[in-house]
Amino acid sequence: MTRMTERAMSPDEIVALMRADFPSWDQSGVKIEEAEYRACRLRLSYHDRFLRAGGTISGPVMFMLADTALFVAVIASVGPKSLSVTTNMSINFFRKPAPKDLIAECRLLKLGKRLAVGDITLFSDEETEPVAHATGTYSIPA
Amino acid sequence: MTRMTERAMSPDEIVALMRADFPSWDQSGVKIEEAEYRACRLRLSYHDRFLRAGGTISGPVMFMLADTALFVAVIASVGPKSLSVTTNMSINFFRKPAPKDLIAECRLLKLGKRLAVGDITLFSDEETEPVAHATGTYSIPA
Amino acid sequence: MTRMTERAMSPDEIVALMRADFPSWDQSGVKIEEAEYRACRLRLSYHDRFLRAGGTISGPVMFMLADTALFVAVIASVGPKSLSVTTNMSINFFRKPAPKDLIAECRLLKLGKRLAVGDITLFSDEETEPVAHATGTYSIPA
Amino acid sequence: MTRMTERAMSPDEIVALMRADFPSWDQSGVKIEEAEYRACRLRLSYHDRFLRAGGTISGPVMFMLADTALFVAVIASVGPKSLSVTTNMSINFFRKPAPKDLIAECRLLKLGKRLAVGDITLFSDEETEPVAHATGTYSIPA
Numbered sequence: 001m002t003r004m005t006e007r008a009m010s011p012d013e014i015v016a017l018m019r020a021d022f023p024s025w026d027q028s029g030v031k032i033e034e035a036e037y038r039a040c041r042l043r044l045s046y047h048d049r050f051l052r053a054g055g056t057i058s059g060p061v062m063f064m065l066a067d068t069a070l071f072v073a074v075i076a077s078v079g080p081k082s083l084s085v086t087t088n089m090s091i092n093f094f095r096k097p098a099p100k101d102l103i104a105e106c107r108l109l110k111l112g113k114r115l116a117v118g119d120i121t122l123f124s125d126e127e128t129e130p131v132a133h134a135t136g137t138y139s140i141p142a
Numbered sequence: 143m144t145r146m147t148e149r150a151m152s153p154d155e156i157v158a159l160m161r162a163d164f165p166s167w168d169q170s171g172v173k174i175e176e177a178e179y180r181a182c183r184l185r186l187s188y189h190d191r192f193l194r195a196g197g198t199i200s201g202p203v204m205f206m207l208a209d210t211a212l213f214v215a216v217i218a219s220v221g222p223k224s225l226s227v228t229t230n231m232s233i234n235f236f237r238k239p240a241p242k243d244l245i246a247e248c249r250l251l252k253l254g255k256r257l258a259v260g261d262i263t264l265f266s267d268e269e270t271e272p273v274a275h276a277t278g279t280y281s282i283p284a
Numbered sequence: 285m286t287r288m289t290e291r292a293m294s295p296d297e298i299v300a301l302m303r304a305d306f307p308s309w310d311q312s313g314v315k316i317e318e319a320e321y322r323a324c325r326l327r328l329s330y331h332d333r334f335l336r337a338g339g340t341i342s343g344p345v346m347f348m349l350a351d352t353a354l355f356v357a358v359i360a361s362v363g364p365k366s367l368s369v370t371t372n373m374s375i376n377f378f379r380k381p382a383p384k385d386l387i388a389e390c391r392l393l394k395l396g397k398r399l400a401v402g403d404i405t406l407f408s409d410e411e412t413e414p415v416a417h418a419t420g421t422y423s424i425p426a
Numbered sequence: 427m428t429r430m431t432e433r434a435m436s437p438d439e440i441v442a443l444m445r446a447d448f449p450s451w452d453q454s455g456v457k458i459e460e461a462e463y464r465a466c467r468l469r470l471s472y473h474d475r476f477l478r479a480g481g482t483i484s485g486p487v488m489f490m491l492a493d494t495a496l497f498v499a500v501i502a503s504v505g506p507k508s509l510s511v512t513t514n515m516s517i518n519f520f521r522k523p524a525p526k527d528l529i530a531e532c533r534l535l536k537l538g539k540r541l542a543v544g545d546i547t548l549f550s551d552e553e554t555e556p557v558a559h560a561t562g563t564y565s566i567p568a
Contacts, residue, residue: 049166086201088421090516092543109520137518252414277376343515348489351486373485374515374517376514377513380511
């Protein structure tokens with residue numbers, strides 16, 4: 001029995017799926033920079049609507065980006081299972097991100113048949129210290 | 143030395159602060175139904191833009207509601223500290239919410255000078271089994 | 285179709301299972317004070333070996349008690365599935381517990397066929413402010 | 427202003443501190459294989475007392491190892507602050523570890539003056555797929 005170690009969907013294929021299944025995709029500001037087997041990198045283009053008090057990008061926006069990154073890493077690995085759902089996400093916020101693009105780097109720590117677990121590190125564009133880190137679980141439908 | 147056990151801000155005062163400090167508040171769909179010392183209840187009025195694939199309210203929308211509830215419970219207890227920031231939030235999603243209002247019930251488990259920890263249970267309107275549960279920490283500025 | 289709302293095992297039955305399947309049970313110091321459908325209360329009898337620097341009960345000891353409480357609440361609800369395993373546990377520590385008994389109160393927030401999620405609040409004996417709070421998920425075998 | 431990027435304590439110095447402040451250290455089975463600025467690697471020597479039902483190492487034992495690794499990474503970076511305490515730890519269990527040594531690899535994601543956040547990946551000795559992953563926060567005393 002062979003073990004698949006190549007990605008199941010390319011970034012373009014994933015974007016097509018997101019547009020079809022998530023009507024708000026084009027307004028989200030999210031771009032898929034890379035998508036591989038068990039990993040991806042996303043970019044969130046900065047927009048003023050992401051701000052909260054203090055001039056910083058809000059926590060829910062960072063959560064959205066982390067959750068999307070984990071979803072993209074899962075379907076890049078297992079194919080177009082758009083009914084995969086998050087069952088748990090734990091996120092730590094380290095510092096207030098500047099008003100600029102956010103980068104999410106995701107890797108899958110476990111990829112089982114029913115559950116995938118990954119972590120996501122968020123950076124402000126061109127910076128090296130992360131602004132947030134999340135760990136999450138997706139339930140993959142049969 | 144007395145220990146304060148009364149709320150520091152009423153729902154109306156909190157709404158005024160949210161409008162001033164979070165420009166997107168009026169578009170958020172969030173209403174404060176109750177706010178007491180160490181507890182609150184919020185309602186998110188249903189809107190189609192909250193949906194994701196599968197006809198269910200998306201995880202980031204539920205995270206936003208949980209995070210807002212914890213913020214409201216904190217400032218209801220300690221006063222107008224709108225620079226309080228989430229340092230950690232862990233959320234578990236139990237079932238797909240129907241396309242209707244969401245209710246968030248929050249209580250503070252710990253209220254220290256610098257840190258507050260609370261949990262938030264999310265329900266679909268008029269249902270008794272929760273759709274999600276979160277636990278989070280806010281860092282309170284001096 | 286009826287929905288079971290009665291417990292599947294009594295405290296005595298659970299203790300018998302713990303003794304059979306977890307050889308260290310009798311040395312653990314844990315007692316089951318109550319076990320109901322979707323809830324339980326445990327007591328950890330204080331012992332000096334639980335201490336860490338600062339004269340306080342160590343975090344891993346509190347984790348053990350929380351994890352055991354969730355396990356007991358699950359099997360009290362679904363019967364003797366001793367191969368149920370924790371998939372996730374998130375714990376917040378609020379204050380340093382005094383060197384006395386710890387109480388764990390657990391309730392299940394979700395009880396599905398394959399997954400159960402619950403939260404656990406830990407108290408020092410006869411105190412009202414919790415020392416820690418945890419949320420965890422158990423995977424239940426078929 | 428210079429930024430310290432060298433470790434504050436060597437493995438031998440950390441072991442001496444652990445022996446002084448944590449009386450159960452020598453019985454814990456934990457060895458410090460490496461300790462650097464913002465990172466460490468520990469080994470837990472296998473012992474039958476770590477087993478739970480199913481012949482696998484128990485969750486609380488893995489939690490203890492993860493928590494210890496984060497503590498070691500913190501004091502390796504900031505010096506002998508043995509009153510540092512965990513405020514939050516979230517752990518995901520991926521597979522049942524075989525009855526053999528466990529390895530913990532820890533890195534600090536944030537190192538502030540008051541808070542440090544790190545993640546810990548646990549492996550069975552000589553295996554490449556992790557058995558568990560945790561993220562935790564330590565509060566560092568002034």
